[in-house]
Every structure is written in C-alpha cells, then in structure tokens.
Amino acid sequence: MNLEEMIAEIEALGKxxxxxxxxxxxxxxxxxxxxxxxxxxxxxxxxxxxxxxxLLADQNTYVAAGEKLGNTLRELNFExxxxxxxxxxxxxxxxxxxxxxxxxxxxxxxxDALLAVGSGTIHDITxxxxxxxxxxxxxxxxxxxxxxxxxxxxxxxxRGVKKTFQTVSPIALFADIEVLMNAPKEMTAxxxxxxxxxxxxxxxxxxxxxxxxxxxxxxAASLTKEALENCVEKVDEIALGEEEGIRILLASLIQxxxxxxxxxxxxxxxxxxxxLSHYWEMEFLQKNRHQVLHGAKVxxxxxxxxxxxxxxxxxxxxxxxxxxxxSEKIAEIISSIPTTEQVAGLLKKVGGPSTPEELGINNxxxxxxxxxxxxxxxxxxxxxxxxxxxxx
Numbered sequence: 001m002n003l004e005e006m007i008a009e010i011e012a013l014g015k016x017x018x019x020x021x022x023x024x025x026x027x028x029x030x031x032x033x034x035x036x037x038x039x040x041x042x043x044x045x046x047x048x049x050x051x052x053x054x055l056l057a058d059q060n061t062y063v064a065a066g067e068k069l070g071n072t073l074r075e076l077n078f079e080x081x082x083x084x085x086x087x088x089x090x091x092x093x094x095x096x097x098x099x100x101x102x103x104x105x106x107x108x109x110x111x112d113a114l115l116a117v118g119s120g121t122i123h124d125i126t127x128x129x130x131x132x133x134x135x136x137x138x139x140x141x142x143x144x145x146x147x148x149x150x151x152x153x154x155x156x157x158x159r160g161v162k163k164t165f166q167t168v169s170p171i172a173l174f175a176d177i178e179v180l181m182n183a184p185k186e187m188t189a190x191x192x193x194x195x196x197x198x199x200x201x202x203x204x205x206x207x208x209x210x211x212x213x214x215x216x217x218x219x220a221a222s223l224t225k226e227a228l229e230n231c232v233e234k235v236d237e238i239a240l241g242e243e244e245g246i247r248i249l250l251a252s253l254i255q256x257x258x259x260x261x262x263x264x265x266x267x268x269x270x271x272x273x274x275x276l277s278h279y280w281e282m283e284f285l286q287k288n289r290h291q292v293l294h295g296a297k298v299x300x301x302x303x304x305x306x307x308x309x310x311x312x313x314x315x316x317x318x319x320x321x322x323x324x325x326x327s328e329k330i331a332e333i334i335s336s337i338p339t340t341e342q343v344a345g346l347l348k349k350v351g352g353p354s355t356p357e358e359l360g361i362n363n364x365x366x367x368x369x370x371x372x373x374x375x376x377x378x379x380x381x382x383x384x385x386x387x388x389x390x391x392x
Contacts, residue, residue: 026262028169046076053114055069056126058118091290092291111133113137114129114137124154128156131165146191147254150169162376187295198228201224211380226255231252272301273305274298275383296359300353300359310334312382318389
C-alpha cells in the first residue's frame with residue numbers, strides 16, 4: 001500500500017468505526033517517500049499556488065536536506081526564506097518558548113506555508129507556529145526517528161515543564177529516501193524505539209479503557225498495532241539501514257501518527273513509557289544536561305515497564321477495584337507486552353540503548369520517575385495505578 005492509499009483506507013475505515021468517538025478528518029493531501037521527493041514537493045507548492053514559503057530547520061537538518069530542497073526551489077524561481085532554529089546555551093535544539101518566538105518572528109503576511117525540515121523537535125516547533133499563525137505546514141522528515149510527523153500533538157517545554165498542545169497536522173509530507181538512509185544510525189534506532197514503545201502504550205490504553213473507562217478506538221489501536229508488527233518483522237533490514245527497512249520504518253511511524261490524528265489524542269502511542277521519558281527530559285533540562293533522543297528514551301522506558309508491569313501483577317498488589325473479576329483480562333493485557341529480554345534484544349539489534357545507564361540516567365532518577373512521572377498526564381496507565389496502590 002502506498003502512503004496515499006493508506007490515507008484513503010484509514011479515512012474509509014474511520015467512517016465505519018462505531019467506537020463512539022468523533023474521528024478527525026485526515027486533511028493530509030499527499031505523502032511521498034522516494035528519491036525525487038524534493039522535486040515532488042516543489043511541484044506541490046506550485047499546484048497550491050503558493051508564492052513564498054519559510055523553511056524551518058536546524059544547522060544539521062539544513063545541511064542534510066534544506067540546502068538541496070532550497071536548490072530545487074531556486075531552479076523553479078520559487079521564493080523562500082530560511083529560519084535556522086538556534087540551539088540553547090548547552091548546544092541542544094529544544095522546542096521551548098525561545099525557539100517558538102524565534103520561528104514566529106520569521107512568519108509574516110508574505111509567507112504562504114511553513115516547511116518543517118527536520119525530525120521531531122523541528123516538527124513540534126513548526127506545527128505549533130502553523131496553528132498559531134494559520135499558515136499550513138508541510139513535513140520534510142530528515143530521519144525516520146519519531147512518529148509525530150503526521151500527528152496533531154506538539155510536545156513543548158513551557159517554563160521547564162513538558163506539555164502537549166493539540167495543534168494541526170501537515171497538509172503534505174515529502175521524504176527523500178537517501179536523506180533518511182544517510183541519517184545518523186542512532187536516529188534510526190530512536191525511530192525503532194519509538195515504535196517498540198507501542199507495546200506498553202497500547203497495553204496502558206487497554207488497561208485505562210478496562211479500569212477507568214477511558215475513551216478507546218479499536219481502529220486506532222489496530223492501526224498502531226499493525227504498524228508496530230510491520231516494524232518488528234523488518235527489524236533486520238532496519239538494523240542494516242537498507243532502503244526497504246527505512247521505508248517500512250518511516251511508513252510505520254507515519255501510520256502511528258495517523259492513528260493519533262484519527263483519534264484526536266495520543267493514547268494509541270503514548271502511555272507510561274512516554275511519561276517516564278518526559279520526566280527524564282525535564283530533569284535533564286533543569287540540570288543543563290544534553291538531551292537524549294526521544295525514541296531512545298521511550299524504548300528504554302518500555303523495557304523498564306515491561307518488567308515493572310509483570311512484577312506488579314504477579315505480586316497480586318493491584319487495586320481491589322482493578323481486581324474486580326478482571327484479573328484474567330488484565331493478565332491478557334500484560335501478556336501482550338513482550339518480556340524485558342525480548343524488548344531489549346530488539347533495541348540492541350538496531351544498535352539502540354536498552355538500559356537507563358546507557359542514557360546517563362542513574363538509579364535514583366529512575367526510581368523517582370517511576371513514582372512521579374504518572375503525574376505529568378491525567379491518563380490512567382498501569383504506572384498510575386501502580387502508584388495509587390503504593391500511596392495507600
């Protein structure tokens with residue numbers, strides 16, 4: 001299935017889904033992964049009759065893709081300007097108030113659209129600016145590193161606290177396969193880690209649905225699960241950086257993002273493992289430590305939760321309400337998560353970290369995050385339930 005067929009099929013399935021939720025219309029007009037992605041992007045801009053666009057990138061992503069895209073635009077005499085997001089005082093690119101203001105200052109009435117040339121952070125900055133300015137944005141991924149390219153959510157750091165804002169999805173996506181294949185291996189491993197995190201996010205979502213009657217959509221869940229399984233099936237090709245593997249990885253990340261877009265919230269792809277990741281990120285910011293790739297963090301945190309959830313359930317310390325004749329269903333949910341060894345093994349196969357120590361995260365921070373990270377979101381995960389029991 002090509003990417004445009006994916007959109008059409010998901011749209012059709014959404015119309016027949018009877019989960020009771022209001023599914024979002026997928027307004028992405030076209031998506032493409034290939035060797036002539038920048039030419040197709042330029043043609044799309046002309047078709048839309050845009051006159052001038054703003055490329056948002058960082059120093060690395062501009063070199064990786066922005067310059068080539070700019071050359072393609074110049075050959076067509078298409079007007080564009082560039083905003084290179086500046087790093088913070090320790091050299092990290094962070095989606096915070098400073099970066100947001102820098103980008104917004106470059107957007108004036110002459111700009112018809114924004115082009116996010118980068119990976120997760122650049123996309124978060126761009127989608128927020130797109131929502132605030134009313135200018136549509138186009139996704140230009142430079143690495144298969146996150147699943148947020150096509151989603152609505154923009155996780156931003158506001159006054160040192162990680163908050164996710166519901167904004168807008170791109171109107172199109174164009175990914176140059178050579179750029180993706182030449183991306184740093186750790187970014188590809190991070191993208192794979194972001195996909196493996198769906199094991200625990202889907203389990204948490206099913207648990208929240210069962211215990212706290214949280215909103216649930218079987219279609220969004222099945223789309224996410226399918227994307228996860230496609231990735232795991234091609235782990236060897238992804239590990240080798242082969243074209244087929246990178247295509248499958250990005251397509252899976254895109255599909256995960258579309259599932260979130262359809263549902264309107266991040267439940268399908270964000271559970272306790274993301275709360276741990278956000279907690280660690282805020283800690284690193286407060287201590288002026290260099291950030292770790294998002295996918296690397298959620299991959300490692302999924303390993304932790306695969307172990308925690310099993311131990312917690314086998315100890316018989318679930319809340320009485322949770323045990324209310326539901327132990328078999330909870331056991332089924334937990335059994336859907338591979339063992340710690342299996343998740344860690346998959347991460348190692350693609351060259352990704354599998355322990356907090358590899359991320360520079362010590363035991364004290366791990367233990368503190370396991371007790372406090374659930375407070376970051378009002379979502380009934382197993383991590384939250386585990387902590388409710390501990391506090392009694």
